[in-house]
Amino acid sequence: MTLQLINNYAPGARVEIRGEEWLVRRRDTTFSGGYALACTGLSELVRDVEATFLTEAEEIRALRPEETILVQDDSPQYRRSILYIESLLQKTAPTDGNLYVGQRAAMNAVPYQLDPALQALARPRQRILIADAVGLGKTLEAGVLISELILRGKGKRILVLTVKSMLTQFQKEMWSRFTIPLVRLDSAGINRVRSKIPSNQNPFYYYDKTIISIDTLKRDREYRCYLEVAYWDIIVIDEAHNVAERGTNSLRSKLAKLLASRSDTLILLSATPHDGSAESFASLMNMLDPTAIANPKSYGPEDIKQLYIRRFKKDIQSQVDNAFKVRTVHNYPCPVTQWEEAVFDLFAEMKFEMLDDRRSAGQLFKTTLEKALLSSPAACLQTIGARLRRLAKDSGPAAERDRQSLEQLQAALETVTVSHFGKYLSLVQLLKSAAFGWTGQDTTDRLVIFTERIETLRFLERQLPADLGLPQDAVAVLYGEMGDGEQQAVVESFGQENSPVRLLIASDVASEGINLHFLSHRLIHFDIPWSLMTFQQRNGRIDRYGQECTPEIYYLVTETSNPKIRGDVRILEVLIQKDLQAMQNIGDPSAIMGVYDEEKETAITAAAIEREMSADDFDQQLKPQFDDLLELFLNSAQQNVPKQPGEQVQRQRVSLYAGEFEFLQDALQYLNSLQPLQYDVDTRRREIKMTAPPDLAHRFQYLPDEIYPEHGRFVLSARSETMDVEIRRSRKDARTWPAVHYLWPLHPVLEWVSDKVNSSLRRQEAPVLLLPELPGQETIFLISGLVPNRKGHPLIHEWFGVLFDGHKYKEIISLEEVIRRTGLGKKVIPNTGQGLDLASLRSLLGQSINQAHIYLTNKLKEFTERTLPEINRQLEALALLKGSRMQQLEFDFGSDSGTMALRRKEAKQREAEKVFAEYQDWLRDTMTAENIPYIQVAAVFKGGR
DSSP: OOOOOOSOOOTTOEEEETTEEEEEEEEEEOTTSOEEEEEEEOSGGGTTOEEEEETTTSOEEEOOGGGOEEEEOOSGGGHHHHHHHHHHHHTOOOOSSSBSSGGGSSSOOOHHHHHHHHHHHTSSSOEEEEOOOTTSOHHHHHHHHHHHHHHTTOOSSEEEEEOGGGHHHHHHHHHHHHOOOOEEOSHHHHHHHHHHSOTTSOHHHHSSEEEEEHHHHHHOHHHHHHHHTOOEEEEEESSGGGGSOBSBOOHHHHHHHHHHTSEEEEEEEOSOOOOSOHHHHHHHHHHHOTTSOSOTTSOOGGGGTTSEEOOOHHHHHHHHTTSSOOOEEEEEEEEOOHHHHHHHHHHHHOOOSSGGGSOBTTBOHHHHHHHHHHHOHHHHHHHHHHHHHHHTTOOSHHHHHHHHHHHHHHHHHTTOOGGGOHHHHHHHHHHHOTTTOOOSOOTTOEEEEEOSOHHHHHHHHHHHHHHHTOOGGGEEEEOTTSOHHHHHHHHHHHTOTTSSOOEEEEOGGGGSSOOOOSSEEEEEESSOOSOHHHHHHHHTTTSSTTOOSOOEEEEEEEEOSOHHHHHHHHHHHHHHHHHHHHHHTTSOTHHHHSOOOHHHHHHHHHHHHHTTOOHHHHHHHOOOOOOHHHHHHHTGGGSOOSOOTTOOOBOOOOOSSSSHHHHHHHHHHHHHHHSOOOEEEETTTTEEEEEOOHHHHHHGGGSOGGGSOGGGEEEEEOOHHHHHHHHHHHTTSSSOSOSSEEOSTTOHHHHHHHHHHHTTSOTTEEEEEEETTSOTTEEEEEEEEEEEBTTSOEEEEEEEEEEEETTEEEEEEEHHHHHHHHOTTTSOOOOOOOOOOHHHHHHHHHHHHHHHHHHHHHHHHHHHHHHHHHHHHHHHHHHHHHHHHHHHHHHHHTTOOOHHHHHHHHHHHHHHHHHHHHHHHHHHHHHOBOSSOEEEEEEEEEEOO
């Protein structure tokens, strides 16, 4: 029987196109039912050229394994063959749910950080909300999962969306620890890209891996259009609560919903994903799985099982030893001056007529005014000025009396100069005190001050440098109105040891996501937040995984004799206590108020102040409120992450080398014998330095500019601890990107060298090795067999040996057994140069291919028998859910037979039909294997005894 393995374009296959040989890297189905093949050139004329070919437009011939040309390896110690086989092994994609690389990233991996990847990999579609609490390392957890997907051939095209201030931080983290090269498309990056690529080129196709702010996409119509016609393997949305549907369908949520349908894998990251609304949270779950929830207003744990994971510090404390320091909290008293007392007395007696008839965000204007007053005189004056301008348009006695009251308060506030502002004076006293221990001189000891009001921020920016004896450039500010480049520059500078910055004054735009803990462990709340969620986000900037010092949190507490203001400040002190209690006990401070939304929490605090509630009564009111939806999160730490106690979920790929360092060292030495290369090897440090030859430099022009080393001189280290030191060192340098790269399976240099070694054999050649370890009558054909799904992703990828005794087929043996029998990669095997009867070996080729086909066909049958019930189960569940969704639509629209209602109902029905049809297609395409396996003869081993 001769097999006709035609039109099998599996990733890893060699094909002939336009008379040249190409390596298939990726296969995508086109709208017309054909394939788009992303290929790298192997033959001389097209070597290292990257191109995409359409099967409908090109004559493409898959090279048949029966046509394999057997060539005797004449290289010393069979180096060429060993390198060639290893280059193929490097491209072998795991097909199970274990971890192969993620745990090896340049990080001190803790078990809980691996759980999201394990949970996602256990499902056919990797779509997950990582909702761990602030500071637990969600970015690292995402990186572990992304790394595993790249290894599986499911991560060539990646899009990351994050907030403006996080762009550089996220990009750098992905590269430094995982060597995932994201091109940053901030405002400067977009201009750079526009000048670099053709005007009609979609940047999301030109660059495979990009990171961009969702606010940039909101504003840039051109880039939004590019987005709508692009597809990715992986999309990551950081701070994903910003894209949930909350009341109105915002442009952010519309963009996120669009993107959710443009990718196989979707990873959402948020420490605060739940705002108390079942429908809002359902919108996030529906992005992950649009078929999961029939009724967004009512659903249970089973509907969203395995779609999210959420842990708090208390849940993982046993795993991290001293990785999380216990924070210290200080309520620092700030006595007011007589000028401020006069303002407080005036304010407490003040009543507004017309203004308090117009509530803003659910608050009386007087409450809004008090919040500004408790921040600073500057903030209060700004609020008064804005309201007076609005009052100028009103007439009548009530408006006039309100105007007079505001003007009176304005005049009193103007007497509160810097020297009369008690909280500011107390701040300066604290910062200068020996007990506080901060001098502003130590480059490794920086300070963060948070304030809600921009006018307060600007006041502190103006006053503090002179009063603390600091140069102006020692104080930096961060607030929302700054451009993305400005925000990133400030965050970078604050974390860079050689920068002049010593003090950062930030609004709450800095409370989302950014790392401020590298050089800072002290944080001061100049004004006390009215929302527990704001406490959590602010404090999480320095109290987070990797903080090496004890986090010190200071709250500046106003001390006044005015009973009204004193009572209101006591309510804010209750919030300080509740935040600390929640962190120590239940983990989530937002459970205290039970509304899971900063504005709603602020409204609760405002209501308590307006009702002149006592601090004790407010304290009693704030009891943890566990509704059903929150219970899902609280139980998430005990979710069934797919591993049994003692089960090994971290695996090593089979390799002929001790590690990537040894492989690269040997490969460079071999390639250098063919064409001179510039490189140095330090075996003691496990470090390789090399200058990029032109073909490697060419590959980096499609990667971020920041990662390309100076003068093209790479420094590659195989030690994660070296990378940790280098990442720390880079914070002291003007070049804040590490100069050392992590040498591990995903680094582009390793991919380049694998391709170079792979192409060292001519078209469809397989090396033959004479091995003294094997009995003279034995022959082993080493086979790589791959069965992809309809999307081209591997479902079965097996390496095995077809063993012959003389000319008689004996059995199939595992790769591990092949290595054991041959000693390949375990010992030095001398190449005696003894001649071989290649014709005799060629006579076994057809039989070996047939046996490989039988073996893979049986594997395919086992796979089908195992997965078909699951496919049918999911299809049945989809049908039931679809029925429930349609029934819910009937209920939602009821008996309303109006034309508009009927149109909306029909539109919803069409949308549901489309969603379920797309998911059914995806399920079949993903879990259904191709009938024809791809078989490659990697090598032949002939017994030499």
